[in-house]
Amino acid sequence: MPNPIQPNLVLRVAGKMLIPIILMFALYVQFHGETGPGGGFQAGVIFTSAFILYALVFGIGPARAVATDRVLRVLAAFGVLLYIGVGIASLLSGGNFLDYDVLGENAIEGQHLGIFLIELGVGFTVASVMIIIFFAFAERGARP
Template sequence: MRLDIILRVLAKLLIPFALVFGLYVQFHGDYGPGGGFQAGVIVAAAVIFYALIYGLPAARRVVPTEMVQSLMAIGVLLYSGVGIASILLGGNYLDYFVLGADPVSGQHRGIFWVEMGVLITVASVMLKIFYVFAGRRRDAEEAEE
């Protein structure tokens, strides 16, 4: 892949658009189809595309494995933290209406943070799965040497 200049240039052009589209899907999820899960898959697909074009070591330099593992936990904690905040403010688990000055603003605030947690979790889990499977061959080759 090192000599395939067309794919490399195309990747440099497409990956930023894929990431922006992932953010669009995330933030447009309140008003139409989309949300955290779809946005997380799009963001992970952009990084996986980068890894396929530039190689797994390059992708791991951009998004290190340690960061992916931390983001998996952060996403779940963010999601569950919204539920715990709801309980602490007098509502039930994930009752968003208590999170704002009025029920409507509370709903928007709660959904936003829950969907952010889903995006972070889904993107990082997808990347972790890719890193594990893509790295198996490399790890097996290193073990043979």
């Protein structure tokens, strides 16, 4: 299972160069989903692939230092709660559930804000659930 590949210099250097680019690309896909192809689902998965690459090259321990169990579980739930929260916010401001028209000063602004928040929620949940699944499999293998 994903053991750190200590002696392989090429992998380490290439990983170090690629990971920031992958993370940047994930953020671009997340926030550019309104105009080009992309959105929360894709961004979340790309984010995960950066984590997997890191864990494969540098080992699970260092990757675990960033993404602890607690952080991942809180983020996974937070994404869904953000989504529902947007729905409730639109309920409270006088619209239907998930009707973003009432969130901004006019309908278009409200729609933009609502879609932005919802994609963010989707991105959080997808990324953290995928990382949870990856760690569950990887640590199962690391156990004796």
